[in-house]
Amino acid sequence: MNKAFVKKSDGDDDDLEFGLPPIPAGTKNYMTPAGHARMKAELLDLIDNARPEVVRIVSWAASNGDRSENGDYIYGKRRLREIDRRIRFLTKRLDLAEIVDPSVHHGNDQVFFGATVIYQTQSGEEHTVTIVGIDELDPLNGKISWISPVARALTKAREGDLVTLMTPAGLDELEILSVSYPEAN
Structure with missing residues:
Protein backbone atom coordinates (compact mmCIF):
# COMPACT_ATOMS: atom_id res chain seq x y z
CA MET A 1 0.00 0.00 0.00
CA VAL A 100 -6.39 18.53 44.76
CA ASP A 101 -5.23 17.95 48.33
CA PRO A 102 -7.74 15.62 50.01
CA SER A 103 -6.36 16.40 53.48
CA VAL A 104 -8.37 19.65 53.49
CA HIS A 105 -11.44 17.46 54.12
CA HIS A 106 -9.82 15.59 57.06
CA GLY A 107 -12.48 14.93 59.68
CA ASN A 108 -15.33 15.43 57.20
CA ASP A 109 -17.88 12.63 56.78
CA GLN A 110 -18.93 13.65 53.26
CA VAL A 111 -17.42 11.94 50.20
CA PHE A 112 -15.26 14.11 47.94
CA PHE A 113 -12.18 13.56 45.74
CA GLY A 114 -9.45 11.75 47.72
CA ALA A 115 -11.81 10.10 50.22
CA THR A 116 -11.30 6.55 51.38
CA VAL A 117 -14.76 5.04 51.65
CA ILE A 118 -15.85 1.76 53.19
CA TYR A 119 -19.25 0.71 51.86
CA GLN A 120 -21.44 -2.36 51.96
CA THR A 121 -23.54 -3.71 49.08
CA GLN A 122 -27.06 -5.15 49.43
CA SER A 123 -25.56 -8.65 49.42
CA GLY A 124 -23.43 -7.76 52.47
CA GLU A 125 -20.07 -7.46 50.69
CA GLU A 126 -17.81 -4.81 52.18
CA HIS A 127 -15.51 -2.78 49.91
CA THR A 128 -12.88 -0.15 50.61
CA VAL A 129 -12.11 2.33 47.84
CA THR A 130 -10.14 5.55 47.53
CA ILE A 131 -11.35 8.06 44.98
CA VAL A 132 -8.37 9.29 42.93
CA GLY A 133 -7.53 10.83 39.56
CA ILE A 134 -7.73 9.03 36.23
CA ASP A 135 -3.94 8.63 36.08
CA GLU A 136 -3.76 7.13 39.60
CA LEU A 137 -6.33 4.43 38.93
CA ASP A 138 -5.47 1.04 40.52
CA PRO A 139 -8.65 -1.00 41.00
CA LEU A 140 -6.84 -4.07 42.34
CA ASN A 141 -5.63 -1.93 45.25
CA GLY A 142 -8.95 -0.15 45.78
CA LYS A 143 -8.07 3.08 43.96
CA ILE A 144 -10.94 4.08 41.68
CA SER A 145 -11.19 7.02 39.32
CA TRP A 146 -13.42 9.94 40.27
CA ILE A 147 -15.29 9.43 36.97
CA SER A 148 -16.12 5.77 37.68
CA PRO A 149 -19.77 4.87 38.30
CA VAL A 150 -19.05 3.83 41.92
CA ALA A 151 -17.22 7.10 42.69
CA ARG A 152 -19.97 9.16 41.07
CA ALA A 153 -22.59 7.34 43.14
CA LEU A 154 -20.63 7.89 46.37
CA THR A 155 -19.62 11.52 45.79
CA LYS A 156 -21.33 14.04 48.07
CA ALA A 157 -22.99 11.31 50.16
CA ARG A 158 -22.24 11.05 53.89
CA GLU A 159 -21.50 8.27 56.37
CA GLY A 160 -24.66 6.26 56.96
CA ASP A 161 -26.26 7.27 53.64
CA LEU A 162 -27.68 4.76 51.17
CA VAL A 163 -26.84 5.43 47.52
CA THR A 164 -28.04 3.66 44.39
CA LEU A 165 -25.63 2.28 41.83
CA MET A 166 -26.62 0.99 38.40
CA THR A 167 -24.66 -2.21 37.71
CA PRO A 168 -24.84 -4.66 34.79
CA ALA A 169 -26.92 -6.90 37.09
CA GLY A 170 -29.36 -4.07 37.87
CA LEU A 171 -29.69 -1.57 40.68
CA ASP A 172 -27.60 -2.07 43.82
CA GLU A 173 -27.85 -0.12 47.02
CA LEU A 174 -24.63 0.85 48.78
CA GLU A 175 -24.49 1.82 52.44
CA ILE A 176 -21.60 4.11 53.32
CA LEU A 177 -20.03 2.76 56.51
CA SER A 178 -17.12 5.19 56.88
CA VAL A 179 -15.41 8.10 55.13
CA SER A 180 -11.84 9.17 55.87
CA TYR A 181 -9.22 11.50 54.48
CA PRO A 182 -5.44 11.61 54.99
CA GLU A 183 -4.11 14.05 57.57
CA ALA A 184 -2.29 17.14 56.36
CA ASN A 185 1.49 16.80 56.28
Whole structure:
Protein backbone atom coordinates (compact mmCIF):
# COMPACT_ATOMS: atom_id res chain seq x y z
CA MET A 1 0.00 0.00 0.00
CA ASN A 2 1.22 3.46 -0.85
CA LYS A 3 2.31 5.42 2.24
CA ALA A 4 0.21 8.36 1.07
CA PHE A 5 -2.89 6.42 2.13
CA VAL A 6 -1.67 5.37 5.55
CA LYS A 7 -2.82 7.52 8.46
CA LYS A 8 0.13 8.70 10.45
CA SER A 9 -0.54 8.90 14.19
CA ASP A 10 -0.38 12.37 15.67
CA GLY A 11 0.33 11.00 19.15
CA ASP A 12 -3.17 11.61 20.51
CA ASP A 13 -3.76 7.88 21.00
CA ASP A 14 -1.14 7.84 23.79
CA ASP A 15 -3.93 7.65 26.41
CA LEU A 16 -5.33 4.42 25.03
CA GLU A 17 -1.90 2.97 24.41
CA PHE A 18 -0.99 3.26 28.09
CA GLY A 19 -4.27 1.65 29.15
CA LEU A 20 -5.74 4.82 30.64
CA PRO A 21 -9.04 6.34 29.69
CA PRO A 22 -8.85 9.69 27.97
CA ILE A 23 -9.75 12.72 30.04
CA PRO A 24 -13.44 13.43 29.36
CA ALA A 25 -14.01 16.59 27.33
CA GLY A 26 -14.74 19.61 29.45
CA THR A 27 -13.34 18.13 32.68
CA LYS A 28 -10.11 18.68 34.54
CA ASN A 29 -7.40 16.14 35.21
CA TYR A 30 -7.74 16.01 39.00
CA MET A 31 -4.82 14.40 40.77
CA THR A 32 -3.72 13.88 44.37
CA PRO A 33 -0.36 15.35 45.44
CA ALA A 34 1.05 11.81 45.82
CA GLY A 35 -0.11 10.80 42.32
CA HIS A 36 1.36 13.97 40.82
CA ALA A 37 4.68 13.33 42.58
CA ARG A 38 4.80 9.73 41.27
CA MET A 39 4.15 10.82 37.68
CA LYS A 40 6.69 13.63 37.90
CA ALA A 41 9.30 11.23 39.34
CA GLU A 42 8.66 8.79 36.48
CA LEU A 43 9.02 11.58 33.92
CA LEU A 44 12.29 12.81 35.43
CA ASP A 45 13.64 9.25 35.59
CA LEU A 46 12.85 8.71 31.91
CA ILE A 47 14.48 12.01 30.93
CA ASP A 48 17.52 11.79 33.21
CA ASN A 49 18.28 8.05 33.23
CA ALA A 50 16.39 5.76 30.82
CA ARG A 51 16.55 7.88 27.67
CA PRO A 52 20.27 8.79 27.90
CA GLU A 53 21.12 5.12 28.49
CA VAL A 54 19.17 3.98 25.42
CA VAL A 55 20.67 6.81 23.33
CA ARG A 56 24.13 5.63 24.40
CA ILE A 57 23.32 2.04 23.35
CA VAL A 58 21.83 3.11 20.00
CA SER A 59 24.83 5.34 19.32
CA TRP A 60 27.22 2.47 20.07
CA ALA A 61 25.17 0.06 17.92
CA ALA A 62 25.08 2.55 15.02
CA SER A 63 28.86 2.79 15.09
CA ASN A 64 29.09 -0.98 14.47
CA GLY A 65 28.16 -0.58 10.81
CA ASP A 66 25.23 -2.20 8.97
CA ARG A 67 22.10 -1.09 10.80
CA SER A 68 19.65 -3.26 8.85
CA GLU A 69 20.56 -6.43 10.74
CA ASN A 70 21.86 -4.83 13.93
CA GLY A 71 19.52 -6.02 16.71
CA ASP A 72 20.89 -3.60 19.32
CA TYR A 73 20.25 -0.70 16.95
CA ILE A 74 16.77 -1.83 15.86
CA TYR A 75 15.51 -2.64 19.35
CA GLY A 76 17.22 0.41 20.81
CA LYS A 77 15.44 2.70 18.34
CA ARG A 78 12.13 1.01 19.14
CA ARG A 79 12.73 1.46 22.88
CA LEU A 80 13.67 5.10 22.28
CA ARG A 81 10.35 5.68 20.49
CA GLU A 82 8.49 4.05 23.41
CA ILE A 83 10.31 6.24 25.93
CA ASP A 84 9.64 9.38 23.88
CA ARG A 85 5.95 8.46 23.60
CA ARG A 86 5.73 7.96 27.38
CA ILE A 87 7.52 11.28 27.98
CA ARG A 88 4.99 13.06 25.71
CA PHE A 89 2.10 11.37 27.52
CA LEU A 90 3.39 12.21 31.01
CA THR A 91 4.19 15.80 30.02
CA LYS A 92 0.71 16.27 28.55
CA ARG A 93 -1.03 14.77 31.60
CA LEU A 94 1.09 16.74 34.09
CA ASP A 95 0.43 19.98 32.19
CA LEU A 96 -3.32 19.36 32.45
CA ALA A 97 -3.18 18.23 36.08
CA GLU A 98 -5.06 20.06 38.75
CA ILE A 99 -3.71 18.97 42.11
CA VAL A 100 -6.39 18.53 44.76
CA ASP A 101 -5.23 17.95 48.33
CA PRO A 102 -7.74 15.62 50.01
CA SER A 103 -6.36 16.40 53.48
CA VAL A 104 -8.37 19.65 53.49
CA HIS A 105 -11.44 17.46 54.12
CA HIS A 106 -9.82 15.59 57.06
CA GLY A 107 -12.48 14.93 59.68
CA ASN A 108 -15.33 15.43 57.20
CA ASP A 109 -17.88 12.63 56.78
CA GLN A 110 -18.93 13.65 53.26
CA VAL A 111 -17.42 11.94 50.20
CA PHE A 112 -15.26 14.11 47.94
CA PHE A 113 -12.18 13.56 45.74
CA GLY A 114 -9.45 11.75 47.72
CA ALA A 115 -11.81 10.10 50.22
CA THR A 116 -11.30 6.55 51.38
CA VAL A 117 -14.76 5.04 51.65
CA ILE A 118 -15.85 1.76 53.19
CA TYR A 119 -19.25 0.71 51.86
CA GLN A 120 -21.44 -2.36 51.96
CA THR A 121 -23.54 -3.71 49.08
CA GLN A 122 -27.06 -5.15 49.43
CA SER A 123 -25.56 -8.65 49.42
CA GLY A 124 -23.43 -7.76 52.47
CA GLU A 125 -20.07 -7.46 50.69
CA GLU A 126 -17.81 -4.81 52.18
CA HIS A 127 -15.51 -2.78 49.91
CA THR A 128 -12.88 -0.15 50.61
CA VAL A 129 -12.11 2.33 47.84
CA THR A 130 -10.14 5.55 47.53
CA ILE A 131 -11.35 8.06 44.98
CA VAL A 132 -8.37 9.29 42.93
CA GLY A 133 -7.53 10.83 39.56
CA ILE A 134 -7.73 9.03 36.23
CA ASP A 135 -3.94 8.63 36.08
CA GLU A 136 -3.76 7.13 39.60
CA LEU A 137 -6.33 4.43 38.93
CA ASP A 138 -5.47 1.04 40.52
CA PRO A 139 -8.65 -1.00 41.00
CA LEU A 140 -6.84 -4.07 42.34
CA ASN A 141 -5.63 -1.93 45.25
CA GLY A 142 -8.95 -0.15 45.78
CA LYS A 143 -8.07 3.08 43.96
CA ILE A 144 -10.94 4.08 41.68
CA SER A 145 -11.19 7.02 39.32
CA TRP A 146 -13.42 9.94 40.27
CA ILE A 147 -15.29 9.43 36.97
CA SER A 148 -16.12 5.77 37.68
CA PRO A 149 -19.77 4.87 38.30
CA VAL A 150 -19.05 3.83 41.92
CA ALA A 151 -17.22 7.10 42.69
CA ARG A 152 -19.97 9.16 41.07
CA ALA A 153 -22.59 7.34 43.14
CA LEU A 154 -20.63 7.89 46.37
CA THR A 155 -19.62 11.52 45.79
CA LYS A 156 -21.33 14.04 48.07
CA ALA A 157 -22.99 11.31 50.16
CA ARG A 158 -22.24 11.05 53.89
CA GLU A 159 -21.50 8.27 56.37
CA GLY A 160 -24.66 6.26 56.96
CA ASP A 161 -26.26 7.27 53.64
CA LEU A 162 -27.68 4.76 51.17
CA VAL A 163 -26.84 5.43 47.52
CA THR A 164 -28.04 3.66 44.39
CA LEU A 165 -25.63 2.28 41.83
CA MET A 166 -26.62 0.99 38.40
CA THR A 167 -24.66 -2.21 37.71
CA PRO A 168 -24.84 -4.66 34.79
CA ALA A 169 -26.92 -6.90 37.09
CA GLY A 170 -29.36 -4.07 37.87
CA LEU A 171 -29.69 -1.57 40.68
CA ASP A 172 -27.60 -2.07 43.82
CA GLU A 173 -27.85 -0.12 47.02
CA LEU A 174 -24.63 0.85 48.78
CA GLU A 175 -24.49 1.82 52.44
CA ILE A 176 -21.60 4.11 53.32
CA LEU A 177 -20.03 2.76 56.51
CA SER A 178 -17.12 5.19 56.88
CA VAL A 179 -15.41 8.10 55.13
CA SER A 180 -11.84 9.17 55.87
CA TYR A 181 -9.22 11.50 54.48
CA PRO A 182 -5.44 11.61 54.99
CA GLU A 183 -4.11 14.05 57.57
CA ALA A 184 -2.29 17.14 56.36
CA ASN A 185 1.49 16.80 56.28
